Amino acid sequence: MNINGALFLTLTNMTFQNSFAVINVFCAELPIFLREHFNGMYRTDVYYLCKQLAELPIFLLIPIIFVCIYYWMVGFNEEVDRFLVCNLIVILVVQVVVSFGQLQISQFPAISLQKKHFFFHRLLRLLHRSQPPGGPGAGASAHHPGHALRRILPQQQVGIRIHAKHTFPQ
Secondary structure (H helix, E strand, O other), rough: OHHHHHHHHHHHHHHHHHHHHHHHHHHHHHHHHHHHHHOOOOOHHHHHHHHHHHHHHHHHHHHHHHHHHHHHHHHOOOOOOHHHHHHHHHHHHHHHHHHHHHHHHHHHHHHHHHHHHHHHHHHHHHOOOOOOOOOOOOOOOOOOHHHHHHHHHHHHOOOOOOOOOOOOOO
């Protein structure tokens, strides 16, 4: 597997794993939230902020652990600063995907519709990586896998030493 494929799998895994976790949890909590909200226990913004803060350690630890294992197992660039940049980009992708998942669940009433719409939307975005949303340089969103891939890829390709068993004539 080459570097592009390994980075693509990293971003795809983080995207789908975390988005479906958000969708499944929120759909289970929705009846409780609606009951407590309409009883005047708390506002929607307070619920959202508290939920984000409560889930933040999980959505920080999972990508860090994943990247720590996957990065060295695949054999990416061995420089520590490149590892930290890769980790930071994956964490940012996860945070945006969590927010995007919450946006998705607020648009559709049934979980089956949410999952189908989210899956096809993400699949189309993953396959069409020509430019980030809004065009190049337009403050494009970090959750776009092609945009994240363009940020990680140069970090991995600079300074790579190729170990060849045979030398080829020029």
